[in-house]
Amino acid sequence: MLLSFRTIMRLLTHNMLTSHVKGVTNGYPLKLQAENIKVMSVDFNPEFVARMIPKLEWQALIQAAESIGHLGDLPRELMPEYESNEEFLKMAHHVLMEVEVIEGNLECPETGRKFPIKNGIPNMLLNEDEV
Amino acid sequence: MAAPVCSTGWRKYLLWLAHEHLEFRIPEIQSIAQAVGSPLEICDTDYDIKSHPFVELRLPSEEDARKIIGRSFLSRCLLELWGTGQTAEELHKVLRDYPTELSVPYMRQDTSFRYQVAAFGKTLTMRRKKDIIDALDFLPFQGRVDLKNAEHTFYVLEDYGDDPTKTPEEPYRTFFGRWIGDGQRKLIDKYAVRKRHHIGETSMDAGLSFVMANMAATRRNAVVFDPFVGTGSLLVSSAHFGSYVLGTDIDSHIIHGWGRSTRHNKKWRGEDENIRANLRQYGLEHLYLDVLVSDAARSVWRPCQLFDAIITDPPYGIREASQRLGTKDNNFVREEDCEVQSPTKTAYTLSDLLTDLLNYAAKHLVVNGRLVYWLPVYRPDYTEKILPRHPCLRLVSNCEQVLSTDISRRLICMEKVRDYQESDSAEIVVNPYREHNAIRDKYLLLAKEKKLKQRTKKDAQTKRTSSNSPTQET
Helix, strand or coil: CCCCCCCCEEHHHHHHECCCCCCCCCCCCCEEEEEEEEECCCCCCHHHHHHHHHHCCHHHHHHHHHHCCCCCCCCCCCCCCHHHCHHHHHHHHHHHHHEEEEEEEEECCCCCCEEEEECCEEECCCCHHHC | CCCCECCCCCEEEEEEECCCCHHHHHHHHHHHHHHHCCCCEECCCCCCCCCCCEEEEEECCHHHHHHHHCCCCCEEEEEEEEEEECCHHHHHHHHHCCCHHHHHHHHCCCCEEEEEEEEECCCCCHHHHHHHHHCCCCCCCCCEECCCCCCEEEEEEEECCCCHHHCCCCCCEEEEEEEEEECCHHHHHHCCCCCCCCCCCCCCCHHHHHHHHHHCCCCCCCEEEECCCCCCHHHHHHHHCCCEEEEEECCHHHHHCCCECCCCCCCECCCCCCHHHHHHHCCCHHHEEEEEECCCCCCCECCCCCEEEEEECCCCCCCCCCCEECCCCCCCCCCCCCCCCCCCEECCCHHHHHHHHHHHHHHHEEEEEEEEEEEEEEHHHCCHHHCCEECCEEEEEEEEEECCCCEEEEEEEEEECCCCCCCCCCECCCCCCCCCCHHHHHHHHHHHHHHHHHHHHHHHHHHHHHHHCCCCCC
16 A cells, blocks of 8 residues: 555544634634545554544534545444444544545635645635734 | 662662753653653652762552653663662672562572673773672572573662762762663664654754653653644654644644755755654654644634643744744745745744743643643743743643753643633743743854854964974975
8 A cells, every 4th residue: 555645634633623713703613625535544543532532523523524425324423332332433433534635625614714725734824814 | 778668568669860951850750650650759868860860769560660661761771679888888788688578589590680780970890890790699599690681680780970080989879779671762863853754943852852752741542732843853752652643833834844955965855754754754654643734823723622732842033933923014035936825924922922832731731731842041030930820730840951051941841730711811920031032132142152252262273273383294
C-alpha cells in the first residue's frame, strides 16, 4: 500500500471546529463540502475511540459523514455501553479516523464564509474585516 | 542509612541523575510518576544535587520503578538501593546488615550476576575497580558470575563531586544497589534534530522536547496539542509516548512544508517535509490527528475540553518575529509563491500571547490536563510575579535554562484544577511583556555586544600573532 505523503483533515477534527468570524453566535457545526476524499486504513485503537466519543457532538458527526456520503451503518444515536461494543467502535473509528478530506471547504453556517481545505489542511485564518 | 523497606512496604531506590539541565531533573521525575500512575516519595537527604546528582526515592513496586526510569531523559540510571556510606567500611557494614529476606532471591545458586563499578566526577582505574569488587567478597553470592548476560547487575557507584579542581582521593560517598534500568538518553540520538526530516529555524533539541512531554505527563491515548506547532518537533516527542497529536500554526508555509529549507545544501522544502512526514520517519504516523493553519490568538474550537496536554514553544520574537492577524497596515514579507490567502499581520505582544495561551488552556484542557510552555526571561528583573496566572491553572514547576548572563528561558508547567467559567481570565501581575518584542530587543542587543567583544578580541589576537610568528622558509 503506497502511503500518501499528503496530509488530511479527519471528521474527528471537523467535529471540534467552529466558525469564529466576528459576531457569529451560531458558528457550529461548519458545513463540510468535500471535493476530494480519501479513505485510508488507520490502526484501530478501541480505547482511543471510546475516549473520544464523549467529547463529540454526535449529531454533527452524523450530519457531516452523511453529507459526504460516508455514514455507512453508523447509528444515529449513541447506545448505552457503547464503550464495550467493539463493532460499534470499529464503525465509529472508520468514520472518525479513516475518512480523509483532501480538498474542500468548511462553510460557516451563519455567514456562509468558506474556510478552504487544501492538501488536507484547513486554513482558518480570517481576513482583516472579519476580526 | 534508613531502613531499606519502610512500613508500607515501599523499597528504597537510588536515582543517578544526569548532570545537566539541573533544575529540570526532579520535576521531570515527578511528572513521569504522575503519567505512569505511580506514587513517589523523595527522601530527605543532605545531598546537594547541584554537585552530587543522586536522589534517594521510595516507590511501591519494581514495576513502577522500571516504568519511571524508562521515560526519563534527565536520569542516568535507577538502582534498588542496598546501602550507602561515606567510607567503604561504612558501606560494607550496612551491606552486612541488609535484610536476608530481601537479598536471598539474588544470591541463589541457579542465578547469574555481575558487578559494575562507576563513578561521578572521576575516571576510575581498572585497578581501583578490581579492588572495590574484591572488597565485596563477603557478600554471599552463590550464583554464577556472567559478565555479558547476567540476570542481575549490581552497581558500586562512587561520588567524587563535580568540581574537577577539588577531586578528593576517596569518594564523598559510595552507593551499592541492584540495577533496575537506564534513562532514555540514547533515544535523544535516535530523534536528533539533524536526522529529522523537517527542520525549521527553531526546532528544539530532541532531549528537551522529551522532557517537555514528560512534564506534561503525556501518555497513551491522550490528545496533545501545540498551537504554535511549526515543524512539529514537540509533537514527535508526545507521539513517542503514545499520545495522539494535533497542531496549528499561523504560517501556512511551515505547515505545508513549502518555502526555503533551513537545512544546509537544500533550497526548497520537499513535499514530504511536513509534520506528518516527520512522524512517519519514526513510525509514529498513526498518532497524527491533524494540523491547521490558524491564529493561536483566536480559538477555532468549540467550547469543549479537548486536550489532555498543550505543549508549546511560543514565538517570543527572539528568532522568529511574532505575528497576529489584525487590522493595521503591517505588511509582512513572506508571501513568495503563496497561493493561500495570508492577511496582513500586526504586532502581537508577548503579554497578549501569554494571556491568550493561558485562557486557551483553561478553556480547552481536560481537568488535570497540563500546559507546558517556555517563557523568556530577562534575568536581572526576574521575580515570580512575572509568571502569568489563571484561576483555573495551578503552577506545577518552573525550571530555568540559562542562555546567557542576562537572558534565560523557563519551562513553565501548569495543571488545570477546575472547570472554566466565563468570568475566568489570565493575568500577569508584574508584566515586562507588554511592549512588542521587548525581550527580543534585549536579546539582540546582548548578542550584538557579545559579537563585538569577540571581534575585538580576535583582532587583537591576529595583530599579536602576525607580529610574533616567524616566517617559515625552506
